[in-house]
Amino acid sequence: MIELDRLVRRYGEREALSDVSLSLPTGKTVVVFGPNGAGKTTLLRVLATLLRPHSGAVTVLDRQLPDEAWRVRGRIGLLGHEPLLYRELTPRENLRYHARLHDVPQERVQERLQAVSMTNRADEPLRTLSRGMVQRVAVARATLHDPELLLLDEPYANLDPAAIDLVMPLIGAESGRTRVVSSHDPSRGLAEADLVLGLRAGRAVIVKAAPDVGPEEIAELYR
Amino acid sequence: MRRTVGALVRKELLVELRTLESVPGMALFAVTTFVVFHFALNQNTVSGQEAAGILWVTLLFAAMLGVNRLFVADADQGGFDGFLLAPVDRTALLLAKALALLCYLLVLELVAVPAFGLLLLGPPLGQALPGLLAPLALGDLGVAAIGTLVAALAVRTRARDLLGPLLALPLLVPIVIGCARASAPLLVSAHPGGPALRWIATLALYDLVFGLIAYAVFDFLLED
Numbered sequence: 001m002i003e004l005d006r007l008v009r010r011y012g013e014r015e016a017l018s019d020v021s022l023s024l025p026t027g028k029t030v031v032v033f034g035p036n037g038a039g040k041t042t043l044l045r046v047l048a049t050l051l052r053p054h055s056g057a058v059t060v061l062d063r064q065l066p067d068e069a070w071r072v073r074g075r076i077g078l079l080g081h082e083p084l085l086y087r088e089l090t091p092r093e094n095l096r097y098h099a100r101l102h103d104v105p106q107e108r109v110q111e112r113l114q115a116v117s118m119t120n121r122a123d124e125p126l127r128t129l130s131r132g133m134v135q136r137v138a139v140a141r142a143t144l145h146d147p148e149l150l151l152l153d154e155p156y157a158n159l160d161p162a163a164i165d166l167v168m169p170l171i172g173a174e175s176g177r178t179r180v181v182s183s184h185d186p187s188r189g190l191a192e193a194d195l196v197l198g199l200r201a202g203r204a205v206i207v208k209a210a211p212d213v214g215p216e217e218i219a220e221l222y223r
Numbered sequence: 224m225r226r227t228v229g230a231l232v233r234k235e236l237l238v239e240l241r242t243l244e245s246v247p248g249m250a251l252f253a254v255t256t257f258v259v260f261h262f263a264l265n266q267n268t269v270s271g272q273e274a275a276g277i278l279w280v281t282l283l284f285a286a287m288l289g290v291n292r293l294f295v296a297d298a299d300q301g302g303f304d305g306f307l308l309a310p311v312d313r314t315a316l317l318l319a320k321a322l323a324l325l326c327y328l329l330v331l332e333l334v335a336v337p338a339f340g341l342l343l344l345g346p347p348l349g350q351a352l353p354g355l356l357a358p359l360a361l362g363d364l365g366v367a368a369i370g371t372l373v374a375a376l377a378v379r380t381r382a383r384d385l386l387g388p389l390l391a392l393p394l395l396v397p398i399v400i401g402c403a404r405a406s407a408p409l410l411v412s413a414h415p416g417g418p419a420l421r422w423i424a425t426l427a428l429y430d431l432v433f434g435l436i437a438y439a440v441f442d443f444l445l446e447d
Contacts, residue, residue: 050304051447074310082301084308086234088241093234100230101309125241141305 001026002047002149002178007056009042016042018202019056024195026148029179031189033206034199035222040182041081043199044151047180048078061149061178074102077147079155079171083138087127091118091137094126095144102145112140117166131158139167143175152181156188186218224318227311231319236326238296245289246330253285253335257342268345275407278339279362279399282328283392285335289327290370291387293320294378307445317441320374321367328363344410351409358405361426365398365433372437375444394433401426 002024009017017039024030032040045051047060049069058065061072078084085094095109113119116136126134135158142150155171156164168174173192183189190196196213198206198221206217239245260277261267269277297303306316336355340348370391377387405422 048304048308050307070310073308076308078304078308080301080304082304084301084305086238086296086300086302088238088296089234093237097230097234098305098309100226101306101311103226103310 001059001062002030002180003057003059005057007043007046007058008054009039009046009051010054016202017046017199020197020199020202020204021056022195022197022204022207024178024180026178027176028194029173029181029192030195030197031193031210032180032182032197032199033184033186033189033218033221034182037201038199038221039202040199041153042202044078044080044153044180044182047149048076048151049073050078072149074145075147076149076151077142077145077171077177078151078153079138079142080151080153083126083134083141085126085134085137085141088125090123090125091129091140092122094137095140098141098144104145108144112144115166115170116140132160132163135159136163136167139170143170148177150175150177150179150181152179154182154184156185186215190215190218224312224315227309227315228319228322231306231315232322235319235323239323239327242296245292246327249285249288249327249331250334252288253281253331254338254342256281256284257335257339261342269343270345271411272403272407274339274344274410275403277343278336278406278410279403281339282332282335282362283366283395283399285331286324286328286366286370287388287391289324289331290366290374290391291377291384293324293371293374295383298378298383303445313442313445314438316445317371317375317437321371321437324367324370325363328366332359332363346410346412351406354409355406357423358402358426361405361423361430362398362402365426365430366395368430368433368437369394369398372433372441372444375441379444397429398426401429 004020004022007017007020008015032043034040042051046053046058049065049072052066061075063071091113092109095112096106099106099109113122116139118136121129121133150171152171190210190213193210196206196208196210197204200221206213373387373391377383377390380386401422405419408419
């Protein structure tokens with residue numbers, strides 16, 4: 001479960017998130033919409049414990065941040081703009097490295113490579129792979145340790161329709177995990193949301209159940 | 224902790240082996256600097272304090288190349304975030320980076336010290352080498368501790384290439400002084416002695432102090 005109460009996060013003088021409040025039950029999905037610079041990535045990084053909230057209360061997986069951040073690390077899977085993978089290492093080497101950090105059995109690496117259909121390119125350096133393939137490996141990395149909470153920043157970017165179908169069981173609604181998804185795609189976003197958060201200049205201008213939000217309301221955010 | 228440090232060191236060495244971005248540059252820099260000294264001093268050989276000074280200043284600046292690049296792959300490719308998301312003791316990163324830097328310094332010295340013996344040193348290197356091991360080891364430990372600390376601090380700033388050396392050099396000066404003074408008696412032409420024990424003890428104390436400081440503050444450097 002995620003609870004935000006008047007969350008504020010600043011970069012210098014600028015407020016990237018201003019008084020954002022939200023409640024997301026376990027197993028549900030909130031989709032975050034907003035134009036570039038609205039604070040979507042900052043929100044995901046606060047929830048991932050990578051950025052400290054400057055004021056307000058943040059509870060993630062029933063733990064208070066930042067004081068209990070160490071208790072939730074390892075229970076979160078983050079899929080951001082960066083794949084968090086080393087370009088000079090192969091997909092298999094990258095996943096083995098993360099498996100050791102998360103104390104996950106090494107057999108899981110092969111299982112995840114199969115799940116994202118990357119076994120045939122698993123031993124080539126990441127820098128030689130296409131962006132879509134790297135994104136598939138990043139999905140394998142983010143779900144390697146079977147996290148309870150998925151934080152997904154435009155997760156389908158760079159993926160073709162077949163690849164999206166491939167990763168859906170891992171990071172889609174059918175994964176059964178609690179998810180925070182940032183998106184620019186109203187139709188896909190609304191289809192997989194239980195709750196919608198619309199951000200503009202760091203402020204929450206929409207916080208509603210997904211059935212109560214229409215594509216027009218999302219489009220209005222970007223005008 | 225051991226498992227995490229092992230995974231991090233293995234990753235560090237794999238990335239370096241694939242890119243060869245640090246160690247070859249450090250070794251080449253050291254050899255080139257000895258050649259420059261050879262011509263700039265207009266001397267075929269050096270010995271004593273002069274030799275020790277040239278050796279340690281060269282090793283220090285060559286080490287700075289490795290220090291500057293120590294966290295670059297992590298900062299540029301999201302390795303920091305990947306590590307910070309894992310449920311592990313963050314001190315493991317300090318230990319792993321210091322161990323990796325230690326490995327780079329060992330390889331550097333395997334190239335640079337014989338090159339120094341060939342290109343500049345007057346007395347035979349063989350007679351000085353056993354005594355040089357202690358200052359080399361203590362110098363490496365100090366550079367690894369201070370270099371890792373400073374590199375972690377500098378890499379998150381925009382001027383990391385400038386800030387790293389600016390912060391590291393003043394902190395590394397006592398190590399250069401200690402190593403040079405400890406090595407000088409070994410590099411004299413006539414009647415070479417053993418390493419100066421007073422300076423060896425000073426180096427060990429300095430390493431210990433900075434090892435503890437690095438251990439104490441490293442967690443805070445990784446925090447937002």
